[in-house]
Amino acid sequence: MTNIVLYQIPSSEIEFLFHGLNHPYYWNPAHSHLMRWDLRLTTTDMAIASDPLTEIADLPGDIILDGLLDDGIHSKLCHQIVNAFREQRNQTLYLVGDRFDCPHKLFPFVNIKQWQLPDSVTIANFLKQKNVYCDAVYRAALGLYIGELNNVLQMYASFQGEGLASAIADYKIRKLQGRGITVVPQPDCHAAGLDVLDGILAEITDLLKPEAEIAGLQFPRGTILIGPPGTGKSLFAKSAASRLGLPLLCADWAGLISPIPGESVANLRALLESAEASAPCLLFWDDYDKAFASADLSKDTGEEKKLAGMLLTWLQDRTPPVYTIVTLNRINQIPPELKRRFDRTIFVDLPHEGARHDIFGIHLLKYCGAIPNWSDRDWKILISEYGECTPDEIGKAVYLAAVRSYRQGRTRQITIDDLLYQRKQFTPANIANPAQIQSIRNNSKFALKASSDDRSKWRVEPDPIFKTMLGR
Ligand SMILES: Nc1ncnc2c1ncn2[C@@H]1O[C@H](COP(=O)(O)OP(=O)(O)O)[C@@H](O)[C@H]1O
Ligand SMILES: [Mg+2]
Structure with missing residues (x-):
């Protein structure tokens, strides 16, 4: 019997494999001769013509063959491996490759190993x-x-x-x-007024430190962000990734679900495997409720049900540090068992006065190069006129004001009047449909708020009757 190891190892790490073996031989398709490792690679006088697995049959010792698995383990290669196993060679054969799938019929003949990521x-x-x-x-x-x-x-x-x-x-x-995964683009601006979420980022940063691993602290699973459209949920996920310096992988139900039986599950498995392989990273499910809105989880059938079940298990069992961020509009649209898998559920409400001021600041800075030096009185009027507006509506109004001022020959000079003019051009979604926001608020009563109380000088104490009416 010959000892045969199928070793999944990135090309960059093969040198470390050399160090662990006893003067191994090495070959890859770019070498015409067998090489030998002795602190560095040197050429031996043994030429390899076309069939390394057979040609090296009589050579004793550790032999690493690289590149044979690159095009998949096809039938001929399978037979060659089985033959080599039976031949009683006095050698250990390492067949190495970056990625390969080992056919089941080879399992009894080979030892499968995977190079581990460093801790x-x-x-x-x-x-x-x-x-x-x-x-x-x-x-x-x-x-x-x-x-x-x-x-x-x-x-x-x-x-x-x-x-x-x-x-x-x-x-x-x-x-x-390179692996065909969507990596979400950079955020268009910083997310203002979400200080509680900023605190969570600081916590994640601390939990990624080596000290946390030594202290036996598990990496958190993730957060659910609920709130009306346009409040900065997706923006937060993107800016979290850029501030933590971690990749953000985007999961998209529409792309995952396939009419071909079994393919949806395979797609989700591939996504989760990639997330684990790129850990630490953020896995981002945007508008998650869109998939679950149609899935009836009480039934035993359906592709969505299978996917949901698989995701639940993964959220429960996954070990590499993958932080999952799920955004949705309503919490009652997702199954409670999914909610339990997350560390926190956070409600992103419409911005308070102080946050509105900061959101204006961020968008004005983008188009004017600086925040205009307006009087407090002007700011108060602006902040009040944009009450019940989402950050998205504020951002769009600033953009349209910038376009208008540019077309009037006042490039980068936005005035209060420009913004008050823009405010008259639209009805905020939450004024057009107050029942929707109220129902979201009612359903999110027990969730943590994404921003703490307004302590800024822009704060206005709301009329108690108005407060009740808004459900706050
Ligand atoms: N907190 C915020 N601060 C500054 N701009 C924001 C904020 N939230 C949203 N925006 C603006 O609105 C746009 C849309 O927000 P988005 O995150 O997609 O909303 P949601 O995911 O909650 O529906 C953002 O790209 C950004 O321009
Ligand atoms: Mg979104």
């Missing part, structure tokens, strides 16, 4: 040894192999600190895109 302490030590350790670089480096990380550090040798962290994060995103 957080190993990464931290490696970065310290390279003199590039800081929190941001460390977070970006999590989820990479050491050899891979070493190559990336060499590629960006002149980078340090935040610059290096974002170069590593970009590298990870490029790697994911």
Whole structure:
């Protein structure tokens, strides 16, 4: 019997495999001769013509053959492996590849191994040894192999600190895109007025530190964000990813669900596997209720039911640090058992006065280059006129005011009057349909609020009758 190992290992880590073996032989399709590792690779005088697996049959020792599995383990290769197993060779054969599926019929003949990702302490030590350790670089480096990380550090040798962290994060995103996963684009602006959510980001940051692993603290599962459309739920998920320097993988029901039997489940499995492989990362289910609105989870059939069940199990069992963010409009549209899998349910309401001021600030900065120096009185009028507006409506009004001022020859000069004019051009969704927002609020009474009480100077004490009417 020959000892045969099918080793799933990234090309960047093969050198570490050399270190662990006893002067192994090595070959890949780019070599005309067999190579040997002895602190470095040298060529032997044994030529390999076309069939390495047979040609090296009489050679004793550890032999690594790379690239044979790249095109899949087809029938001929399967037979060659089984034959090699039966031949009583005095060797251990390592067939290595980045990704491969081992056919079931090979299971009795081979040992399947997978190269493991380094743990957080190993990464931290490696970065310290390279003199590039800081929190941001460390977070970006999590989820990479050491050899891979070493190559990336060499590629960006002149980078340090935040610059290096974002170069590593970009590298990870490029790697994911290579696997056909949607990586959500950068946010169009910072999300203002969501201070409770900002606190959660700080918590995630702390829980990604090596100390948290040593303290035995589990990485959190994720958050459900509920609230009316346009309140910044998706924006928060995007800006969370960019602030944490982690990739944001987007799960899309429409893309997952397929009419071909079994394919939806395979799609979801592939997505979850990729999320685990790119951990730490954020997995983002935008407008999650759209899928569940149609799924009747009390029935035993249906593709959605199967997917939902699979997702529930995964949320329960997954170990790599994948933080799941789910956004939805109404909490009663998702099954309670799903809700229980998340650490928190957070309600994103319409912005209070202080938040409205900050949201205007962010959008004005985008179009004017600076926040205009308006009097407090003007600000108060503006904030009050945009009461019951969503951040999305505010952002759009600022954009339209910028367009109008540009067309009137006042580029980058938005006035209070421009914004008051824009306010008259639309009816906020929540004034057009107050019952909807009230029902969302009623259903979210027990959820944590995304923003804490307004303590800014813009705060206006609402009339108690009005307050009751709005359900606040
Ligand atoms: N908190 C916020 N601060 C600044 N702008 C915001 C905020 N929330 C939303 N916006 C603006 O509205 C747009 C749409 O918001 P989005 O996050 O898609 O809403 P939701 O997902 O809650 O429906 C954003 O791209 C941004 O321009
Ligand atoms: Mg959204």
